[in-house]
Amino acid sequence: xxxxxxxxxxxxxxxxxxxxxxxxxxxxxGITAYDVCHIGHARAAVVFDVVFxxxxxxxxxxxYVKNFTDIDDKIIDRANREGVGIDQIAERYIHLHDExxxxxxxxxPTITPRATGHMEDMVALIKTLEEKGIAYAVDGxxxxxxxxxxxxxxxxxxxxxxxxxxxxVDVNDKKRNPLDFVLWKKSKxxxxxxxxxxxxxxxxxxxxCSAMSRRYLGDTFDIHGGGEDLIFxxxxxxxxxxxxxxxxxxxxxxxxxxxxxxxxxxxxxSLGNIFSIREIIQQYHPEVLRLFMLQSxxxxxxxxxxxxxxxxxxxxxxxxxxxxxxxxxxxxxVSPDQEKRPPEPSDEMxxxxxxxxxxxxxxxxxxxxxxxxxxxxDAARLVNHVTTAAKKMPASAKQAILAAAADLFxxxxxxxxxxxxxxxxxxxxxxxxxxAKRGLDTARIEARIAERQKxxxxxxxxxxxxxxxxxxxxxxxxxDSAGRTxxxxx
RNA sequence: GGCGGCAUAGCCAAGUGGCUAAGGCAGCGGUCUGCAAAACCGUUAUUCAUGAGUUCGAAUCUCAUUGCCGCCUCCA
Numbered sequence: 001x002x003x004x005x006x007x008x009x010x011x012x013x014x015x016x017x018x019x020x021x022x023x024x025x026x027x028x029x030g031i032t033a034y035d036v037c038h039i040g041h042a043r044a045a046v047v048f049d050v051v052f053x054x055x056x057x058x059x060x061x062x063x064y065v066k067n068f069t070d071i072d073d074k075i076i077d078r079a080n081r082e083g084v085g086i087d088q089i090a091e092r093y094i095h096l097h098d099e100x101x102x103x104x105x106x107x108x109p110t111i112t113p114r115a116t117g118h119m120e121d122m123v124a125l126i127k128t129l130e131e132k133g134i135a136y137a138v139d140g141x142x143x144x145x146x147x148x149x150x151x152x153x154x155x156x157x158x159x160x161x162x163x164x165x166x167x168x169v170d171v172n173d174k175k176r177n178p179l180d181f182v183l184w185k186k187s188k189x190x191x192x193x194x195x196x197x198x199x200x201x202x203x204x205x206x207x208x209c210s211a212m213s214r215r216y217l218g219d220t221f222d223i224h225g226g227g228e229d230l231i232f233x234x235x236x237x238x239x240x241x242x243x244x245x246x247x248x249x250x251x252x253x254x255x256x257x258x259x260x261x262x263x264x265x266x267x268x269x270s271l272g273n274i275f276s277i278r279e280i281i282q283q284y285h286p287e288v289l290r291l292f293m294l295q296s297x298x299x300x301x302x303x304x305x306x307x308x309x310x311x312x313x314x315x316x317x318x319x320x321x322x323x324x325x326x327x328x329x330x331x332x333x334v335s336p337d338q339e340k341r342p343p344e345p346s347d348e349m350x351x352x353x354x355x356x357x358x359x360x361x362x363x364x365x366x367x368x369x370x371x372x373x374x375x376x377x378d379a380a381r382l383v384n385h386v387t388t389a390a391k392k393m394p395a396s397a398k399q400a401i402l403a404a405a406a407d408l409f410x411x412x413x414x415x416x417x418x419x420x421x422x423x424x425x426x427x428x429x430x431x432x433x434x435x436a437k438r439g440l441d442t443a444r445i446e447a448r449i450a451e452r453q454k455x456x457x458x459x460x461x462x463x464x465x466x467x468x469x470x471x472x473x474x475x476x477x478x479x480d481s482a483g484r485t486x487x488x489x490x
Numbered sequence: 491g492g493c494g495g496c497a498u499a500g501c502c503a504a505g506u507g508g509c510u511a512a513g514g515c516a517g518c519g520g521u522c523u524g525c526a527a528a529a530c531c532g533u534u535a536u537u538c539a540u541g542a543g544u545u546c547g548a549a550u551c552u553c554a555u556u557g558c559c560g561c562c563u564c565c566a
Contacts, residue, residue, distance in 0.1 A: 311502065465524095
């Protein structure tokens with residue numbers, strides 16, 4: 001099945017036809033390094049991480065470029081407030097970003113360029129635009145003249161005359177037209193600057209992406225992505241700059257992820273409802289956040305709330321419970337010669353193979369992770385059925401099915417970036433986080449469980465039940481199985 | 491004002507012209523269990539905001555109505 005992508009430019013799903021057969025060039029707008037990453041950044045990162053992973057799994061040679069904006073007014077402000085250089089601010093928040101991404105199991109893109117490392121490319125691009133008469137310099141600033149680029153507005157579906165009518169009064173009287181945007185900004189006294197043909201200054205916001213995507217992916221590449229808020233003006237302006245300079249559209253497919261809302265409200269600084277990735281992963285395992293994102297289609301808005309994360313946690317526990325059962329059952333069944341034998345055909349084997357195909361097909365269809373997860377949970381049910389319910393099934397058949405299921409879950413994990421941990425490690429982390437939230441001492445709980453284990457061996461059920469009730473009052477749920485007791489909070 | 495999006499069970503959420511409307515959470519009945527928990531089996535929307543239309547056939551297409559939301563200024 002061919003890969004389909006919803007293209008913002010045409011507002012339709014289209015079949016991916018890469019510029020170069022078998023390869024995909026993808027550019028995604030990254031962060032401006034002036035603050036810690038919030039869950040909106042997490043969503044964009046996770047969405048395009050899955051795009052990257054799935055295309056790779058489908059055999060494409062993917063070059064994924066995600067930039068860091070390390071020169072910007074907000075960075076300068078912060079540096080001034082703290083009395084440090086902009087490079088220190090950028091370095092700090094890029095480092096924290098990398099930590100957050102690693103926690104979320106987001107793969108590092110192929111190339112992660114920084115704006116300040118590409119000044120010459122930007123200056124050259126602006127010069128080209130100036131030479132072509134599309135950009136004009138005024139007293140150290142350089143502007144892009146939107147009227148000289150006839151298809152301006154093509155991505156966002158806006159028309160120049162309509163925008164003119166609604167344009168807000170611009171205080172910058174250097175511009176010939178209020179919609180013209182800055183390519184190069186003259187630096188004020190004390191601000192960081194780079195030398196240029198127009199004097200000391202710094203690049204405008206949009207030009208870095210035009211310069212860096214072209215440097216690493218060429219004049220026209222395949223996929224350009226980012227949050228939906230970037231459609232206008234950022235991506236519109238990027239297209240204008242690139243296409244005016246090279247004569248070719250920079251990207252063939254434009255992908256935009258939807259917003260994260262907080263309790264049905266827009267996340268914004270003024271509402272004070274911004275959640276950082278690092279504060280959330282102190283509350284929940286990072287995979288909870290990841291699963292939460294993937295349960296909705298990437299273009300729909302998602303509504304973040306504690307209740308929705310709790311639900312995602314419960315779903316994640318369901319998956320890991322199946323994986324843990326699978327692991328334990330396989331350990332018990334272990335017989336190397338059996339593993340080597342070709343698996344006998346069975347309904348379950350057939351079902352697993354179908355689930356893999358359906359899973360992959362869901363992602364082929366515009367990266368429908370929500371639908372794909374449905375098949376993951378179908379697979380979990382099948383695993384649970386084999387490990388705990390199918391008492392009459394011969395061990396050899398179970399072994400073959402579980403080996404195939406383990407391979408399938410490895411594939412799911414590779415593509416979605418969840419369910420890749422050892423279940424025991426996942427549950428350990430989950431328990432620690434939940435215990436910390438409630439101020440519970442895990443060592444004390446473990447000790448009480450050990451005491452209870454003795455009473456169980458003595459078949460003193462009433463004392464065993466007393467301890468269970470005592471722990472249950474704190475939210476600790478015990479699961480007795482042959483030989484050992486595991487536990488979970490909530 | 492301009493542009494765009496969304497409305498599917500108690501909740502979250504796929505499905506966008508034709509098999510029984512995925513999956514998760516919650517609920518109910520049963521199996522398993524010393525009892526539980528988990529798991530499994532079964533069950534929970536004759537129906538997809540409302541009204542009209544197109545079609546042999548629509549949750550899916552068209553029009554209208556209602557409600558919610560985003561962008562148009564920095565923003566993932």
